Amino acid sequence: MNTVAAAVAAALAQAPGALFVGFSGGLDSTVLLHAVAARRRDGVVAVHVDHGIHPESSAWCERCARTAQRFDVRFVARCLDVALGSGLEARARQARYDVFRELLAASDARLLLAHHSDDQVETGLLRLLQGRGLYGMPQARRLAAGQVVRPLLSLPRSVLRDYAVEHGLDWIDDPGNLDLTMDRNFLRERLLPALRGRWPGVDAALLDAMGSRREADLLAAAGVGLDAARLPVAALDGDVGMTRLRLWLAHQAVALPTRAALQEFLRQTREAAGDRTPRLAVGDGHALIRYDGWVYLRRPAPRLGESYRVDVPGCLELPHGELRVEPASSGVRAEAPLSVRFRRGGERLRCGGRARAVKQLLREARVPPWARDSYPLVWDARGLLALPGIAVRDAAVPEGPSYRLRWLPQ
Numbered sequence: 538m539n540t541v542a543a544a545v546a547a548a549l550a551q552a553p554g555a556l557f558v559g560f561s562g563g564l565d566s567t568v569l570l571h572a573v574a575a576r577r578r579d580g581v582v583a584v585h586v587d588h589g590i591h592p593e594s595s596a597w598c599e600r601c602a603r604t605a606q607r608f609d610v611r612f613v614a615r616c617l618d619v620a621l622g623s624g625l626e627a628r629a630r631q632a633r634y635d636v637f638r639e640l641l642a643a644s645d646a647r648l649l650l651a652h653h654s655d656d657q658v659e660t661g662l663l664r665l666l667q668g669r670g671l672y673g674m675p676q677a678r679r680l681a682a683g684q685v686v687r688p689l690l691s692l693p694r695s696v697l698r699d700y701a702v703e704h705g706l707d708w709i710d711d712p713g714n715l716d717l718t719m720d721r722n723f724l725r726e727r728l729l730p731a732l733r734g735r736w737p738g739v740d741a742a743l744l745d746a747m748g749s750r751r752e753a754d755l756l757a758a759a760g761v762g763l764d765a766a767r768l769p770v771a772a773l774d775g776d777v778g779m780t781r782l783r784l785w786l787a788h789q790a791v792a793l794p795t796r797a798a799l800q801e802f803l804r805q806t807r808e809a810a811g812d813r814t815p816r817l818a819v820g821d822g823h824a825l826i827r828y829d830g831w832v833y834l835r836r837p838a839p840r841l842g843e844s845y846r847v848d849v850p851g852c853l854e855l856p857h858g859e860l861r862v863e864p865a866s867s868g869v870r871a872e873a874p875l876s877v878r879f880r881r882g883g884e885r886l887r888c889g890g891r892a893r894a895v896k897q898l899l900r901e902a903r904v905p906p907w908a909r910d911s912y913p914l915v916w917d918a919r920g921l922l923a924l925p926g927i928a929v930r931d932a933a934v935p936e937g938p939s940y941r942l943r944w945l946p947q
Contacts, residue, residue: 541568541569541572551686554645554647556580556582557581557582557640558584558649559648559649559650562585562709563709564694565697569651570604573610578610582611583605586636588617589616589618590629597711598616617636627792631820637685638681638947641680642682646682648686649686649688650685653693653696654693657673657690658743658744659724660674663720668795669795669796671743672747672793675687676691678790679764681947765785768785769831770827770830778803794817798817813827816835819834823836826907829903833905836857838911839856841879843879844877847915850862857911859944860877860915862941868941869939870937872918872934873918876916879912879913884914885921893928895921896909898924898928912924912944923942926944
């Protein structure tokens with residue numbers, strides 16, 4: 538894997554489905570897209586995220602579109618409006634990953650990113666200096682229903698530059714990379730050159746330390762699913778619990794809080810009364826919350842329409858999850874059409890021989906309070922039919938096929 542071609546070929550061999558390539562137009566992503574296009578073009582989509590920060594960003598987007606056309610791959614752009622001000626780097630990253638989550642709705646989809654080993658060194662050192670621990674980026678991890686893959690992570694940037702020169706590539710040089718008010722730029726332009734001048738092996742030492750840290754993390758995380766939507770409080774005791782929580786957060790693609798902040802959250806989680814809900818703000822609009830013996834990562838409230846049509850059978854993609862309607866011999870019968878709506882207050886479902894308040898059913902099912910108003914309610918022509926996975930209406934349609942309703946939150 539010591540060449541760009543070999544690294545990309547290995548990644549493509551593991552990516553049979555939809556394939557997206559993050560494409561900023563800079564050196565790194567231009568090399569990645571060129572190497573991918575040289576081996577596969579069908580089903581490849583170059584994805585450009587315009588954060589709307591730099592005055593030349595629209596021109597850069599057009600230039601990226603021309604490059605993708607020259608490489609003979611599809612091109613899509615997402616234009617954002619990230620406000621200037623404090624925390625710009627973190628907010629831009631969060632907005633970018635929101636786009637990536639939207640793209641990776643399919644379970645076999647892959648998104649290739651062009652991070653290399655120099656980026657890994659910067660990330661690990663920056664997190665260490667911020668009090669977040671010596672954690673680097675994983676080569677591959679889940680995101681939404683798909684996967685993010687960094688095929689070039691073991692290669693230094695010098696190898697990518699040699700590839701670009703060899704193939705006559707041109708790329709965009711973002712002047713924002715020289716803004717030393719940004720922490721990463723200061724580290725790259727000032728701190729790391731000084732460290733390398735004094736200790737030439739500093740990159741290898743940091744990469745080795747991050748590899749050892751990663752191995753220890755994986756051992757500590759044994760038995761705890763990193764793709765899970767929540768973690769049991771019982772698994773978060775002691776130093777191993779701290780490691781599990783940090784590794785889980787990194788896997789969820791949110792900014793890691795400082796170690797001190799996580800220690801305080803875990804202390805409150807262990808000591809607060811059972812009816813309390815300790816919480817810690819993480820990332821942009823996210824929060825860690827203890828509820829009913831579990832720690833959840835609460836994401837920003839989704840923007841939902843008033844109602845959505847449901848195909849029978851079929852799959853309804855919502856901003857915060859997926860509703861599946863699947864044939865089942867012992868399922869529920871419904872009178873078409875089916876639709877999904879959300880709580881407005883006062884809804885009742887007749888189940889178990891009596892009319893039950895939806896609010897009470899959600900509480901008894903231990904749905905977290907912040908997720909109750911966005912829990913999908915399935916209606917048919919006769920009225921409220923089901924709370925998927927919780928309860929279905931007693932009065933069934935006498936004839937016709939039956940279905941199972943499954944709600945898979947993001």
